[in-house]
Amino acid sequence: MQATLEIAERISTISVSSTMKVAADADRLRREGVDVVDFGAGEPDFPTPQNIKQAAIDALAANFTKYTPAGGTQELREAICARHKADFGTNYSVPECLVTVGGKHAIFNLMEALINPGDEVVIPVPYWVTYKDVVNYAGGISVFVDTDEKSGFEVTAALLEKHLTAKTKLVIVNSPSNPSGAVVPESEFLKIFELTSKRGIYLLTDECYCHFLYDGSPFSIAAAPNAKETVLVAGSLSKTYAMTGWRIGFALAPAPIITAMMKLQSHSTSNPTSFAQKGAVEAMKGPQSSIPTMLAEYRRRRDFVIDRLRQIEGVSILTPKGAFYAYPNISVAYQSGKVKNSLDFAGQLLSNSHVAVVPGEAFGTSDHIRISYATSIHELERGLDRLHKFIDGVRA
Ligand SMILES: Cc1ncc(COP(=O)(O)O)c(C=O)c1O
Secondary structure, X not given: OOOOOOOOHHHHHXXXXXXXXXXXXXXXXXXXXXXXXXXXXXOOOXXXXXXXXXXXXXXXXXXXXXXXXXXXXXXXXXXXXXXXXXXXXXXXXXXXXXXXXXXXHHHHHHHHXXXXXXXXXXXXXXXXXXXXXXXXXXXXXXXXXXXXXXXOOOOOHHHHHOOOOOOEEEEEEEOOOOOOOOOOOHHHHHHHHHHHHHOOOEEEEEOOOOOXXXXXXXXXXXXXXXXXXXXXXXXXXXXXXXXXXXXXXXXXXOHHHHHHHHHHHHXXXXXXXXXXXXXXXXXXXXXXXXXXXXXXXXXXXXXXXXXXXXXXXXOEOOOOOEOOEEOXXXXXXXXXXXXXXXXXXXXXXXXXXXXXOEEHHHHOOOOXXXXXXXXXXXXXXXXXXXXXXXXXXXXX
16 A cells, blocks of 8 residues: 655644755756856855864774764864863853754754743844744744844844743844844843843854954853853854864753753764764864954955945945845835845846845845855856846846
C-alpha cells in the first residue's frame, strides 16, 4: 500500500527563508546564462583568513575527523569564553557555553529549549527573517514591535515596554541589525536589560554582526552586572571571520539552558564538524586583524552605496551604523501603480534588470528592499546603475 504524503503540521508553521529564495531565483537565472548582480547574499565576499583555514587543514591531516562531544570540544568552548571575555569583558565558563552548527542553530536550540506553547517573544521590526519562524516552530507567539523609520529604526526600552505582558518570555535584540544596520547604543541596551531583567524576562542578544560597527567600540550587554542570569547570547563566526560555510556558532547562557540545548543537539546534529571546530579555535585565539580590515572595506562600500542611493529621486536611505546592509525605502516606485509592493519590486528588478535584492516583506516592512554590500565596488556600481534605471523607469 502506498503511504499518503502527509507532511507534519509543525512544518506548516514555518516558511521558506526569503533570503534563500532570492538566492535560488538568482542562481536559476545565472544558470540560464543571465548576468545577475547579486545584492541578496548576506555573506562576506572575503575568503576565510589563511591561519584559520590552515588550522582546519592541519586538523584533517592529523585525522581530527571523529565525533567530538555534542556541545563542542572543551578546547573550543574555553576559547569562545576567553574571546568573549577579551572582547567584551564577560565572564563565561565552559558549562555556560555551547558550540552550535552556526548562529542560526544556536537561536533555534534556544527557542526549543525555552519556549512553551503560548509564550510570547517580542521581536522588533524590521527583524531578521528566521526569528518568527523558529518562534512559531517552538509554539510561541511572535509579538512584533514596529520601530520608527524616521528615528532610524531605533529599538528602545520605552517602545519594548509597551509590548510586554505576563506571557512575555523573551525579547530579541539584534544589534547591529540585519536588515536595517541600526545599532542600539550601549546606554539604551542597558535600559532594555534593566526592563527585562526586573520582570524576569530573558533577553536574547543576537551578536552576529557585533564586530561590524562603524562608530564606537563593540560591546556586549552580557557584560552588564548580573546580566548572566537573564541575558542569552547567540554568537556566530560566520560574518566576523568570513566563515559562513563552516557552520560554527555558539550560545552563552545560564548552565541549565545550555544543558537543555545540548540535550536537543545530542539527538539532532550531534557535534559541529570536528575540523571546523579546530579552525574556530584558531579564529578565537589567533590574530584578530582581519576584522578591522574587513570593516574598513565595508565602510568604503557603505559610503559608496549610500551616496549612490541618495542620487535616486524619491528613494530615502538611513546611514547604516553597523553590519553590511542598506535598507532603502523604495515606496516611490509604487506611485505609478507599475509596482505593487516590495515583493513585486524585487521580482521585477530581478527579472527585468537582473539585480537580486531581498524584499522588505521578508523583514516585516513593505516599503523597503535590502541591499547587501558585502560585494565589490565594481559589482555595487553595476547593480546600482541598474537599480537607478529601474526605479526611474517604473516611476515614469
Ligand atoms: C541577524 C543574524 N543572526 C544570525 C545569523 C546566523 O548566521 P549563521 O547561522 O551563518 O552563523 C544571521 C545570518 O545571516 C543573521 O543575519
